[in-house]
Amino acid sequence: MIIAVPxxxxxxxxxxxxxxTAEAGLAADRPLVKVAVVVVLNNPFAGKPFTEDLSPLIAPSAALGSAMAAAAVEAMGGAPxxxxxxxxxxxxxxxxEHGIALITTPFGDSLRAGIGGGQAWISSFSKRAAxxxxxxxxxxxxDAxxxxxxxxxxxxxxxxAPLPDEIAILAAFASRGRLNARLGGVDAAEIVGEDGLR
Incomplete structure (x- = not known):
């Protein structure tokens, strides 16, 4: 699908x-499917004097999150x-900060909605690079x-990418936890309710 955001x-x-589908010689009961959706776009603030107001990036980020979520759901091929x-x-x-402006709350909220919901904050990483x-x-x-x-x-x-005047935005998803995970902690099956835990 083509991602386009006004x-x-x-x-x-x-x-x-x-x-x-397997790790350490053991076949998985179900595959681990990971998807990353990447969008490379022009940075309207690149090379310009410091600007306090980054709303021209924040405002369209909700639509970007929705479009990237739709692309991810399609790429997951039916996997949860x-x-x-x-x-x-x-x-x-x-x-x-220009990159962060594109992945803050409006982006995250629409990303969650686009995949059918999520209660936990979305882990993130950003940097400047060539x-x-x-x-x-x-x-x-x-959810937790x-x-x-x-x-x-x-x-x-x-x-x-990114070229000097661009920003690359990424949204990543997985269908399950690590294969052969066995280090304890809360089990995904225990997650229910508003607070994310039973």
Whole structure:
């Protein structure tokens, strides 16, 4: 699907799908499906004097979150989404805060809604970098951060992005916790109710 958001000049987008069916010689009872959706867009503040008001990035971020969630659901191919994370890589003519403006509350709220809900805050990582960087997007359970089996991540290589005047935005998802997770803690099956725990 093509992601298009009014007021955001998107140059490139791609979806990474990673499916693991076995680890340490043991077949999984169900595959671990990880998806990362990446959108590379123009940074209107790059190379310009400091600007206090970043609302031109914040305002369209809700629509961006919705579109990226839809792309992720499609890429998951029917697998459930149990964990999520987000990230931003800002080109060297911009500020780290420009990326954060695109992945703050409006983005996160629409991302949750687009995948059918989530009660936990969304783990994130951001940085400034040149094209060709790798970013590790953290993953945690969508309904409770305390589910240790779902502490994970996905590494994404950005081969020609972000250019100095661009921002790469990432949304990442997984269908389950780590394969062979066995270090205790709250079990995902225990999560219910408003507070995220039984």
């Amino acid at each position: 007021t955001l000049a998107i140059r490139r987008q791609f979806v990474l799908t990673d499916i693991t 989404i149990e964990s999520y994370g987000k990230g931003a890589v800002v080109g060297l003519n911009g500020e780290q 094209p060709g960087t790798v970013i590790d997007v953290p993953l945690a359970h969508k 951060l305390y589910v240790r089996s779902h502490y994970d991540g996905i590494s994404v290589h950005l081969p020609d």
